[in-house]
Amino acid sequence: MALRSLSRRLGSRILSYRSSVASLHSHATSFGFQEVKEEEKSKLVGNVFTNVASSYDIMNDVMSGGLHRLWKERLVGKLSPFPGMKHLDVAGGTGDVAFRIYDAVYSVKRRALNKVDEASLEETQIYVCDINPNMLNVGKQRAAERGLRDNKSLVWVEGDAEALSFDDNSMDGYTIAFGIRNVTHIEKALAEAYRVLKRGGRFLCLELSHVDIPIFKDIYDLYSFQVIPNLGELIAGDRESYQYLVESVRKFPPQERFASMIADAGFEKVEYENLVGGVVAIHSAIKL
Amino acid sequence: MVRISRVLLKYAGFAIDKTLSEILVCPLSKQPLRFCEKTKSLVSDTIGVSFPIKDGIPCLVPKDGKMLEEEGDTSKA
Numbered sequence: 001m002a003l004r005s006l007s008r009r010l011g012s013r014i015l016s017y018r019s020s021v022a023s024l025h026s027h028a029t030s031f032g033f034q035e036v037k038e039e040e041k042s043k044l045v046g047n048v049f050t051n052v053a054s055s056y057d058i059m060n061d062v063m064s065g066g067l068h069r070l071w072k073e074r075l076v077g078k079l080s081p082f083p084g085m086k087h088l089d090v091a092g093g094t095g096d097v098a099f100r101i102y103d104a105v106y107s108v109k110r111r112a113l114n115k116v117d118e119a120s121l122e123e124t125q126i127y128v129c130d131i132n133p134n135m136l137n138v139g140k141q142r143a144a145e146r147g148l149r150d151n152k153s154l155v156w157v158e159g160d161a162e163a164l165s166f167d168d169n170s171m172d173g174y175t176i177a178f179g180i181r182n183v184t185h186i187e188k189a190l191a192e193a194y195r196v197l198k199r200g201g202r203f204l205c206l207e208l209s210h211v212d213i214p215i216f217k218d219i220y221d222l223y224s225f226q227v228i229p230n231l232g233e234l235i236a237g238d239r240e241s242y243q244y245l246v247e248s249v250r251k252f253p254p255q256e257r258f259a260s261m262i263a264d265a266g267f268e269k270v271e272y273e274n275l276v277g278g279v280v281a282i283h284s285a286i287k288l
Numbered sequence: 289m290v291r292i293s294r295v296l297l298k299y300a301g302f303a304i305d306k307t308l309s310e311i312l313v314c315p316l317s318k319q320p321l322r323f324c325e326k327t328k329s330l331v332s333d334t335i336g337v338s339f340p341i342k343d344g345i346p347c348l349v350p351k352d353g354k355m356l357e358e359e360g361d362t363s364k365a
Contacts, residue, residue, distance in 0.1 A: 125311070136345055157312065158347040165315040165348035 028184050032247025041184045046132060048241045049093070049182075053134035055236040056094055062231055068096075071280050075177060075206045076100040078284060084123045085172040088196060090161045090189075091179020092128045093135025095142050097206075098154060101126055101175075105153075122152075127166070129159045162188040166196045173197075177206040181252045190265035197287040203267055209274070209281035210254040216277050224249070255281050314339075315348050331356070 029036055031044045052059065060068045076097065081087065081104040089098045105124050130136050136156050143149055143156075159165050161176070161183050174193045183189045193203055211217045224246040232242025253261065255272050258281075263270045267285035274281050312321055314332035321330040321339070329338045330346055337353035339346060 131349055133342065133345065133347070137343070140343070140345070155311075156345045158342075158345050158349055158352070159315060160349045163315040163350050165312045165321075165346075167311075167313050168318070170311075 027186060027251060027253070030248075030251050032244040032251065034247075038184060042131075044244075045182045045184075048244055049132040050134045051238050052236055052241050053093070053132065053138050056135065056138065057096070059232065059236055059242075060096075062235060063228055067276065071206055071275055071282075072096055072100055072177060074275065075175060075204055075282055076104055078282065079104075079173050079175065079202060079204055081105045081173070086125045086127075086170060087173040087175070088127045088129060088164075088166060088171045090129050090164075090174065090176040090193070091131070091182065092175070092177065093130035093132060093139050095128060095139035095154075097175050097177050098126050098128045098139070099142070099146065099148075101173075102148070102153060124153045125155060126153055127155045127157055127171075129157045129161070129164065131158065131160050133158055162192060164192045164196055168195050169198045171196045171198060171201055173202050173204070175204045175206070178208065180205055180207055181248050186253075186258075186261060187265065190262055190267075194266045194287055199287060201287045203262070203283075203285045203287065205258075205262075205283040207252065207258075207281060207283070208249040209252070209258075209278050211278040213277045220277075220279060255283075259283060312346060312348065315350050316353070 028038050028041065031041055036044060049056075064071075079087075079101065081101045083105050085105070087101055089101070092098050102124075128136070128139060130139070136158060140149070140156055143151070143154055148154055157165065161179065162185055174197055176189070176193070180186060180189060197203060211220050228246050229239045229243045232245075233239040236242070252258070255274065255278070259270050259272055262283060262285050266287065268288045270283070270285040272281050272283040310320075312330065313319060314321055314334065314337070316337070317332055317334045319332060319334040321332055323329075324331045324338065327338065329340050330348070331338045332353070336356045338356055339348050339353050341347065
């Protein structure tokens, strides 16, 4: 009798371990609801972003009714940027988050009275890293439109979130907005984030997440699967990419699971905040 | 003072790229990179790979790296 309950407990523990390993593996081999080879995923995602790069910003506005701007404001607010900081924005192609951080740093200068440390302001470095050159080009173009083309504070780098080209303990902040969902191996990206952050550095992730609220969940599902792909077709001329987008949101680990993955990477004080009932979540953590 | 140095940097051409090579490391070995004047690329001497710079953007995705066959054969990059 005792043996049976013991084996059942062991069995459930093995099952939960296997399911967590399985869910990581399933993220690496899923492209939305499709099963793909691990090596393929990165290329497929690359194609999506090459296709949508030029209409990426306008689609964000349309799909979220402009709300994505508020979400990014909130993300940057949580970061508390300061002059002289070294910040890395991963998967930040078109520059939305980077520009906001830039504005926050330089506007603090404007608002502050006389005690502005010009030297440290000059040292501010915001690195925008994206695996897709088309997205980076859009970002650089937007920087030029803002008169920031030759600005030394903004550095655009093409790179892989799973193998960052930045030194250990070099960044005060790390953000990834709507990017981690597209990475093949989430745990590698988290490990890299941990590696490049200094002690005391903040990790912030803004991502589409899971809604549990009854009725609202159904409305959200309807909107996701019925409306968004059609918008993608209409505005970006690309239904498949936006179908991938909404599917990839469903396949991404839910808030609690993702938080535990962040903790597994070594981070402390892991927290998350749901926005719009969980449509979006901001996960934050510190490297101590 | 700052303005003068900024102007100098602009006219120095690839000085900005030099700054990059001081900050960035090889994505594979995590060792420092060297800016190669001849090929305008970032070289990781540790593993013998060079990474291109396109439109002022360093391409440091691991699969973008090109193996350097010999000492002087960086023209392949």
